[in-house]
Amino acid sequence: MPVEQYVYFALxxxxxxxxxxxxVLGVEPDETSVRGSRRAAQPVRPACHRWKVVCREPGLAVDEQIDRVLDRLRPHTGRVAALARQLEEAPGEGGSAVLAVVRYFRAADDSETSAGRTDSDGYRGPDGMDVPHPPNLFGWALQRDAMEFLLATGAVLDVDEYDLTR
Known part of the structure; x- marks a missing residue:
């Protein structure tokens, strides 16, 4: 069963x-959204502004993707935590910090290629090299340093998994 997944931290x-x-943070986001914006490709009107650091690198397990995101943010933990608190405490704000894991499970014979897969003859790893078998992307663990970052920043962990096998 092919798995497509990505991880992001958002304020x-x-x-x-x-x-x-x-x-405020001194860190460039990978993605942003603007509250109430309209885009032709995305007709949804976001309910809030969002600042995101994302790892969409195929072939990595969830915990490796989390490490990639948090490795970028850990040097700025104090500023991220202060801003997250400011957003949470602002009157009428309802700001939030989240570490999100998004996973899509597809049928093995799905005509769409899963992230990182080349075709039935092999798998292209994160370094671009062909490897004989795709890595096992099932199962992951949240390491203590990741939990400490979530605690320091007041972030929640949100895991979304979608069964697209039917």
């Missing part, structure tokens, strides 16, 4: 823009 706010969050 959300109904009042502070992602640009303002970037200025």
């Amino acid at each position: 959300s706010s109904t009042h502070m823009s992602a640009q303002e969050m970037t200025a």
